[in-house]
Amino acid sequence: MARIPQTSIEQWSVLRVIIETGSFAQAAKELHRSQSAVSYSVARLQDRLGIQLLQIDGRKAQLTEMGRTLLAGATPLIDDLMRLEERARYLASGGEAHIRLLADSIFPKRLLFAALSTFDASYPHVQVELREMIRQVAPDPLKSPFDLAVSVWTLDQPGAQRIFDVRLIAVTRAGHPLASRKMPTQATLDRYRKVTIGDALHDTTPASTVQSQGLVWHVNTVDAAIEAVTSGLCYGWLPHHLIEDALISGRLVELNLGPRAQRLVPLALSYADEDRAGGATRALAAILLAQAAIGS
DSSP states (O other): OOOOOSSOHHHHHHHHHHHHHSSHHHHHHHHTSOHHHHHHHHHHHHHHHTSOOEEEETTEEEEOHHHHHHHHHHHHHHHHHHHHHHHHHHHHTTOOSEEEEEEETTSOHHHHHHHHHHHHHHOTTOEEEEEEESSOOOOOTTTSOOSEEEEEOOTTOTTOEEEEEEEEEEEEETTSGGGGOBSOOHHHHTTSOEEEESOGGGOOOOHHHHHHTOSEEEESSHHHHHHHHHTTSOEEEEEHHHHHHHHHHTSEEEOBOGGGGEEEEEEEEEESOGGGOOHHHHHHHHHHHHHHHHHO
16 A cells, blocks of 8 residues: 655754744744744644654754654755755756766866866756767767767867867886887887777778787777876877876886877867757856866
């Protein structure tokens, strides 16, 4: 047999206001109700529970020991319901329920999560669905739905706004044979294992081209690439912002490749459909742009 609560959130909320204001009279003013209505609500709550929740000390209403325990349990429910009602009002006004955000895995996490934290403070009722990509341009929204994307920038992306350049540094572990080489040629580099970040399953590079590049390991995460290089098994171009401490400590060393030692991976912000983007989506885009500018 289905059961339903014998008490209501409204009754518990009235009890909380009484405790917060200190008296039935002040609670009545706060709630814009008569004092008799406030008293009746608490009386009904105590009657349903069969427990005395309040005691009067002079003119001040105080919780009994059981009242403190039970109100502490009800408080999260009250707050959750208030947030739910606020979200319902937001959605009823035409607000967006959620935003689908794609972000390249090499976009600095401190910038990404600083942006999401700022957005959450202003739009607490909007859920951001975050997914990471691996060195890809923004996909076709029909095949991989999204609202905003921070992805690898190319010239053939209409409407995409270049927002951040990730600097990659050619590095290896201290003690690796390449670490002491001065200006090694490409032929020399091809004699050693290299790690790259990307999706090897969807790599369209011809096999002959891959063979001419020497032994290559393809990994799907930046962390895996860093670990591979740090282990001393290979070299590779890694995001500078993620290996700065290892470079300072000397665990990793930059290869002496001259201009070839550094590469830039440009990232761009793009909408799936800017004309249909809602206010929250545009706000998140503006916050991402601002954070990227701070980090540049």
